[in-house]
Amino acid sequence: MVELRKLYTNLGVLLAYPHEDVRSLIDECIDIVTRGNYPEEVARELNSFKKDVDRLTLGSLQELYSYTFELTSETTLDMGYYVLEGFKRARNLLTIKTMYREQGFPYDDVAKGELPDNLSVILRFVGHLENEALKKNFVKSYVIQAMEKLDRNFQARKNAYKHLINAIYKILDRDIKDEKEIN
Secondary structure: OHHHHHHHHHHHHHOOOOOOOOHHHHHHHHHHHHHOOOOHHHHHHHHHHHHHHHOOOHHHHHHHHHHHHHOOHHHOOEOHHHHOOHHHHHHHHHHHHHHHHHOOOOHHHHHOOOOOOEHHHHHHHHHHOOOHHHHHHHHHHHHHHHHHHHHHHHOOOOOHHHHHHHHHHHHHHHHHHOOOOOO
16 A cells, blocks of 8 residues: 555656656656556556656756646646636635645645646645545546546657656556555
């Protein structure tokens, strides 16, 4: 269970704006999914992401991140964009932020200005959560729906983050369907 929480936290950090070399985090994620019960495709996607990152300088990775997630709405990390509109999304942001507070998640420290529905923040929250029923319900009823659309939007793109998004989608999907716990 600790490994799964670490996996989600690491994936959340990988989806934050890169301020430092992330290769060791990618290696940790690959190691966890390889030892876990994940399909081989998940490790393959993470390895593809790592190969692409290996070819980039930190500055180039930062540019790619900004271009990918901040300059186009089709691949935004704000999950509410994919499933809710207008006032419903605003209400949902407040609901998520309240859930963070109730679960003792240090949202302000983690988010660093991102909205509560940002996938990087959500993944770190899922890594923080000890309540398995809440985690499964939140991922199943909200996150996975948004991830389906985000993953679909990445399919036609040639972009290093395509591999990471695809791996995260497959991890989340497998975890909500699998009733067994991972070490």
